[in-house]
């Protein structure tokens with residue numbers, strides 16, 4: 300078997316920084332140490348050798364708002380690899396009354412073209428006995444240990460509290476982790492109708508329809524329901540202080556709640572929606588919307604202090620033509636923005652290069668924490684013997700100006716257009732295959748494999764032990780006083 304050696308670099312993991320070479324054979328790391336040799340040598344002089352990024356939140360070829368997101372598993376994973384991301388987790392979305400297993404078959408068919416490894420979260424978009432039963436098969440046979448709940452998108456993907464609570468309880472039984480899109484969908488629907496009735500139909504009104512309170516309330520509600528169900532909780536695209544506050548408070552009380560800010564919310568703000576160019580504003584319409592600088596500061600502080608756990612993209616890219624479906628009403632603009640290629644360079648530039656994050660914290664929030672939360676560590680998210688050789692050789696001096704003209708994503712614009720980033724992959728390896736070499740794309744369609752994720756044991760077991768211990772119990776009494784005394 301041929302071997303590849305990454306030579307002369309500094310290994311940076313979530314907890315260590317040290318000089319060593321890395322030898323790869325059969326797609327996995329087989330040796331780490333000084334002066335290693337191999338058939339192919341990749342020069343890492345002046346570079347950091349880090350676990351490849353994991354993006355836990357992407358939507359490739361997503362059926363949404365009357366169309367499909369434009370990047371598929373081929374272009375999406377190619378964009379990821381170009382920016383140092385070696386694994387993505389997409390969302391399987393069953394249609395109304397569709398079987399979870401049937402939907403999963405559809406997602407399996409789409410993902411065959413992936414150039415990097417991937418996994419799925421399963422969405423719970425309704426509640427009935429079949430869903431209850433199928434959740435077990437999804438966890439135990441299909442290798443999916445996370446279930447997504449949309450508290451918004453009323454009339455489409457949204458679930459109500461009773462459905463969500465039932466699903467959370469089922470997750471607790473199965474050793475699965477529930478995820479929530481936390482926005483109060485009823486309030487959003489009501490505010491949307493009011494704004495439109497008042498003639499407020501431009502893209503900026505999308506942001507007016509979902510203020511931070513809408514997100515803060517739903518985040519807090521989901522946390523309380525998860526606590527009552529005795530299950531940990533993962534809150535996707537945490538964008539504001541109100542939601543972060545709820546997560547922070549819960550964690551301080553000992554609850555296992557994970558918050559996921561997006562690179563877009565960390566680096567872009569609400570002023571984008573005031574742009575006089577309709578297309579410019581509409582291209583940035585997503586839920587939750589971009590916020591102000593105070594919210595951004597809160598998110599950065601959360602990453603620094605550990606109250607927020609991971610940085611994702613929610614990559615859900617629509618072309619300008621698709622965004623124009625909403626020319627007469629913001630409610631018809633497909634929600635979503637891209638970011639897969641830019642997450643790691645943007646976070647390095649605005650996080651590590653500014654001193655907000657250490658290199659080790661960068662690795663933690665882009666890869667290792669995610670691998671641990673999703674239960675794929677140390678196969679993924681680690682530089683260890685036996686781990687998959689999903690690695691990025693990161694050149695901290697390499698620069699570029701982000702531009703739609705040179706991006707891998709198939710859409711015609713980039714929300715980070717014109718941003719200068721410093722820190723880019725010299726090489727990106729997916730299970731040992733060098734997919735990116737100095738900006739040259741060498742991805743292989745179909746190389747990506749589904750990553751099974753086994754049910755959680757430790758956290759769910761600890762929680763259910765505690766829940767049993769503190770469960771309400773009938774007080775046994777020796778005698779009951781006679782009535783009327």
Ligand SMILES: NC(=O)NCCC(=O)O
Pocket residue numbers: 358480584585586587613615634635636
């Ligand atoms: N975030 C967004 O606007 N679009 C993708 C779907 C979702 O995550 O809510």
Ligand SMILES: [Zn+2]
Pocket residue numbers: 480535536586587
């Ligand atoms: Zn969402």
Ligand SMILES: [Zn+2]
Pocket residue numbers: 356357358613615
């Ligand atoms: Zn999403």
